[in-house]
Amino acid sequence: MRTRLLVGTLLLATAAIVAFFIPAAFALDDAERAAHEAELQREAADAAALLGERYESVRGVGPDGGVDQDGDDETDEDGGEDDETDRPVPAGADEDHLFGLYDADGRLVLGVGPPGADDPVRSALRGRSATARVGDLRVAAVPLAGGGAVRAAEPASEADVRTRAAILRLASAALLVLLAGSVAAWLLARRLTRPLRDVGRSATRLGGGDFTATAPTTGIAEIDEVASALNTSATRIGAMVARERRLTADTSHQLRTPLAGLRVALETELAHPRPDPTAVLTEALGAVERMEGTVDALTDLARDEEVGAPIALDEVVAAAAERWRPFLRAQDRPLHVEAASQATVSARVAALDTILDVLLDNALHHGLGAVTLAAEAAGGSARVVVADEGRCPLADDRLFARRSSSAGRTGIGLHLARSLADAEAGRLRLVDQDPTTFQLVLATVPGGG
Template sequence: MILFLVGHTLSVRRRIVTLTVLAAVLAITLFGVPLALAVAKFHESMSTHDLERAADTVALAVTGDLANGRVPELRPAELGPEGQTRTLGIVIGVYSPTGRLLTGQGPAHADDFVRSARDSDRASGLLGDEVVLAEPVLSGPAVVGVIRASHPRAVLDDRIRSTWLKMAGLAGIAIAASWLIGLRISARLARPLEELAVTAERLGEGDFTVRTRRTGVREIDQVAEALDATSERIGETLERERTFSSDASHQLRTPLTGLRLQLEAALESPDRDPYATIRDGIASADRLERTIDDLLALATQSRAPRALLDLGKLFEEVRQTWHGLLAGRGRALRISGREALPARAADAAVRQVLAVLLDNAATHGRGTVTVVARDAGDALAIDVSDEGTIPDGTDPFVTRDEAQGHGIGLRLARSLAEAEGGRLRLSSPAPTTFTLLLPAERPSPREEGPGLAS
């Protein structure tokens, strides 16, 4: 996926730059070619205009001589501006009505343009390597001569070529500018993709806290949001798996130990009824299965529905699970308050909280372990105590043998209590007492009325 994103990013850069340059080339071609043709036409028109102006100047100067039958003499001043004539290479020839060259430069006999001009106002075009314009000289209604003006075609070609070269230079500058713009746009669009590639790489390395920066490009931000959501979901899934692994290893140890002790006691008492041992083993296996179901529910974040807590049944399970374990260590278990104020909570959650507290008392405490349910105002309080002590300044939910997993169990118990709307706190460090508080559900006055009346 990472190589794909990197390769895709490079491909995006190239595509953006290529498309930008191609768009510029296409636009320049669509506008440049017609413009180049128009420029050529413009220079042809200007060339004809220059020849026309030179011919008009000469015609004004020689009309009188031609009308009187004299051969005119061309002077430099009559050829128009000297600089223009010299620069353009314009040459002038004066012809008689019969087509004979009288003065100036040109073919000895009239060409097609001179002959055409005798019968029209003007004739112009290309002839060989020249640009030619011919116009008649009139004296009244009569044609008394023809003026032929021409200059080398190379002059016109040079003008057109020079303009085209300038246009090509401007086109090159425009293409280079579009290339630079394409690079900038591609960098702006590809940088977020590169950041996504880096994020994906870190995600692949196991860093599920990585997040992507928003760019303001909607499509890229949608990919970033999807990647962030995926990272968060994967992180949560792995965290649940880690939590489940630690919780399972911690919580399953006690029922497995109880089952083992039952089997070992049966082996040491061959005269004991095997059916009783089997029944006790099945009951322990049922409690183990219930513990596994509770832990799986925790791992998948699915909670059992809250119902009125059956303290009698719950405390009986506590007695069956822990009495033998504590007795094997020479310690007693006392349970009281089975008829305390009812509370609404999930049996599985409360069962796991008590399992953590009793395991904590059996592992770290001393003497008799006591489980008491009592009325605490608007809450049902279940105290789990032993005769041990916790040093001052010690937070058992964080530091108490956390390396061995016991702190993890207390944190689990507290999170389960809070998920049920209750609290778990250390009521007394000496003797060690943990109190589970659950919201109580008191009977309504209508339900209490008959009892009071009786």
């Protein structure tokens, strides 16, 4: 891309320079020609002022004055130019400029020039200054006040050399502009391609699973829009993947207890078969249904596909007690239930079931003695208390911190329970470490109890 930008910019700059250079060269040629002619006319006018008095002194004089008694000009042996030892040169004029003084009849009187008047001299004799190219000379002629004319000539090659020098300067300036354009194009291409490479690297990292990859801002609106869209996509995809990972870990954690119960029931039935063989199948089917419900509930909770509705808190507490009483009884641990709050709360049943399952599972595996499950209403809120007779070694802030799923049975369930409580506009906290006492506070529905 950098090469294409650079080549495109250079082609555009070259086309612009050529489009400007050609007419500028013609205009410069015309300007140089006009300047040379003006300079030559000025020198001719200076020569006219210098030769005016001399013309009066030689008018009508014989051979010694440059005009013979017959009125013919004296010429050199080569047929037309006077001896240069007598040519007048105004101050400031170039040494190779030729000046000639002509009388009113168009004859050369002094200086260097053709014996007879040429077109510029004839125009000057008629009272008009004139400039023209005659052979290899550029000629200018100006009239004299008392009659006659002064002719100034310079080699045409001199003007051509000046014109070529001016065009060469113009071409040099064009090359400098092209060089500056090349540098600017290179810097622009670099400024444009570098952020695009950064965006590309960020996209590659995102494709490789690094959702923390972000494309930097560049100050270029179009590229920043692409970078912003990529960063937004990375954030959303990262959140989605993290949610799915949490769902996997939470589901695995919540399925451990029902799977363990199902295994115990099957092993017990194998060791001590009951007269009714369908009893264990019924229990197993119920366990499978509870696991399916757990998976569906966690999936809905993770994707926020369910909206809370008014539910009777006592019924949720009683259902949780029925689910966990067999597990506690298997360890000879009593479960005391106090569910007479008559409170109605707005929450998702799956969320409350999962919170209570986590707290009761924690009491089963990490607590001691009897377990208490109580629901009570107080003012505009309802409280659910889960307590046992053991001691919790961790404070509230560390207890609910999410840890790796490889850390056994700790670090996932309680964090999940607190997250669900927060999602239901409730609050779950450890109110006492000894004995271990958890409290879930929920807002009640007005008029519901």
